[in-house]
Amino acid sequence: MATITLKGKPKPAAKTRNAEGEKRAPVRGKGVSKPRTTLAKAQADRAEREEQFQKSQAQRAERPAPARDERPARPKPTGFKSDWQQQPRGDAPPRPERGPRARPDERPPQYRGDAPQRPERAPRARPDERPPADRPPRVDQRRVANRGPNFEPPQRPQQRRNPAREVAPEDGERLSKRMGELKLASRREADDWIAAGWVRVNGKVAVLGQRVGPDVQIDIDPAARNQQAQLVTVLLHKPIGYVSGQAEDGYEPAVVLFQPENRWAEDASGIKPNAGHHRNLAPAGRLDIDSTGLLVLTQDGRIARVLIGDDSDVEKEYLVRVEFVGLPGAEAVPEGTLPNAALSNNKLALLNHGLELDGEELKPAKVSWQNEHQLRFVLREGKKRQIRRMCELVGLKVVGLKRVRIGRIPLGHLPVGQWRYLAPWEKF
Numbered sequence: 097m098a099t100i101t102l103k104g105k106p107k108p109a110a111k112t113r114n115a116e117g118e119k120r121a122p123v124r125g126k127g128v129s130k131p132r133t134t135l136a137k138a139q140a141d142r143a144e145r146e147e148q149f150q151k152s153q154a155q156r157a158e159r160p161a162p163a164r165d166e167r168p169a170r171p172k173p174t175g176f177k178s179d180w181q182q183q184p185r186g187d188a189p190p191r192p193e194r195g196p197r198a199r200p201d202e203r204p205p206q207y208r209g210d211a212p213q214r215p216e217r218a219p220r221a222r223p224d225e226r227p228p229a230d231r232p233p234r235v236d237q238r239r240v241a242n243r244g245p246n247f248e249p250p251q252r253p254q255q256r257r258n259p260a261r262e263v264a265p266e267d268g269e270r271l272s273k274r275m276g277e278l279k280l281a282s283r284r285e286a287d288d289w290i291a292a293g294w295v296r297v298n299g300k301v302a303v304l305g306q307r308v309g310p311d312v313q314i315d316i317d318p319a320a321r322n323q324q325a326q327l328v329t330v331l332l333h334k335p336i337g338y339v340s341g342q343a344e345d346g347y348e349p350a351v352v353l354f355q356p357e358n359r360w361a362e363d364a365s366g367i368k369p370n371a372g373h374h375r376n377l378a379p380a381g382r383l384d385i386d387s388t389g390l391l392v393l394t395q396d397g398r399i400a401r402v403l404i405g406d407d408s409d410v411e412k413e414y415l416v417r418v419e420f421v422g423l424p425g426a427e428a429v430p431e432g433t434l435p436n437a438a439l440s441n442n443k444l445a446l447l448n449h450g451l452e453l454d455g456e457e458l459k460p461a462k463v464s465w466q467n468e469h470q471l472r473f474v475l476r477e478g479k480k481r482q483i484r485r486m487c488e489l490v491g492l493k494v495v496g497l498k499r500v501r502i503g504r505i506p507l508g509h510l511p512v513g514q515w516r517y518l519a520p521w522e523k524f
Contacts, residue, residue: 212397268309270301271295282317282397294320327395328373329518330354334391340382350391351377358514365517380404380410381478381502389414389499390507394518402524403502404478410503410524414473415466416483417496426491434468435492443490446470451489453479458486 197431212469268274272286287304289295294317295302308314334340338350351502353379373395379436380392394400403410420438422429429438447463462474473483484494503524512517 127492191289268307271306285397329394332391332515340379360514360516363516365519367517415500416471423491
């Protein structure tokens with residue numbers, strides 16, 4: 097038979113009875129429970145309490161009764177508390193009888209005997225209730241025929257004029273326009289500089305709206321130049337599906353791509369981005385939603401004037417992929433003919449010069465074949481959808497358009513959807 101050996105100290109057996117031999121209640125938890133009270137002990141405790149109560153009642157009955165106060169009973173107060181409280185007990189005088197309290201006359205004034213009578217009011221003026229035929233005709237003093245010989249028109253009050261905004265008496269063109277022509281600043285920028293006191297004409301501080309002649313000397317404060325140097329220009333490779341300006345028809349503007357994560361890793365301008373570069377950043381030129389390529393976003397009004405001003409002559413170069421569809425009524429071209437073979441030399445010459453849009457003759461352009469399906473356009477103007485409309489006039493359909501250069505700034509290897517800053521040494 098196997099022997100089982102228990103390791104460790106054995107636990108003592110639980111005690112189920114106390115010192116008097118009474119059975120203990122089971123122990124629950126870590127506390128020690130009280131012994132259970134038996135019926136005999138409860139009856140003995142109750143008899144003991146009853147005996148103590150009877151003894152206390154007998155002791156109370158044996159005590160002598162307290163002596164009562166032999167003073168006469170105090171009469172019940174009948175007057176005000178201040179009248180009887182100050183009198184000795186038993187000697188309070190009777191309260192004098194008073195008549196009913198006089199109350200104010202609560203009647204309205206018109207029913208009191210001594211109130212003044214209400215004066216009679218004159219009858220209220222009523223509108224003219226006569227029939228229209230009996231009323232005098234109304235005279236409209238605004239009509240010249242109804243004005244009498246002594247009629248004097250009302251004079252308008254004179255408005256105060258701000259001397260800082262008064263136009264100088266010199267003849268000529270506006271100062272802000274003149275500064276724009278000299279490419280010192282844009283018109284809006286020039287107005288801001290004039291308001292800030294940064295512009296002097298012949299040694300005197302200029303005022304808004306001032307007109308100047310062609311031979312005046314215009315000096316610009318260096319603070320304005322410093323502010324202008326902080327303006328940035330962004331070159332963006334716009335993808336298809338983005339509009340150039342304001343959002344329209346659910347399409348986002350291209351400026352939403354101007355984010356730090358979209359900056360080209362090979363940007364060599366050395367400009368550090370900050371939140372101020374997003375302020376007043378506007379496109380200088382446009383690309384329609386179906387076109388891609390170089391888009392310029394700038395804060396500098398001078399650059400915007402150079403690129404899209406009325407007298408701008410900056411070249412814009414495009415690569416245009418086309419298909420030949422022909423013109424209505426023209427001789428059909430055999431299927432499979434390449435666009436460069438289908439387009440006659442006369443039509444290609446018209447693309448260079450001789451077409452009209454919206455009743456205006458277009459400026460001369462440089463149009464040549466880049467390959468069998470692609471044309472190279474170089475324009476010096478930018479009408480709405482100009483290249484697509486020019487191609488339609490000679491029987492071509494544009495299936496792809498990409499701007500690859502603006503002035504001396506090429507698109508280069510800038511990836512689609514990414515941007516870089518225009519470096520300080522770069523000029524359009």
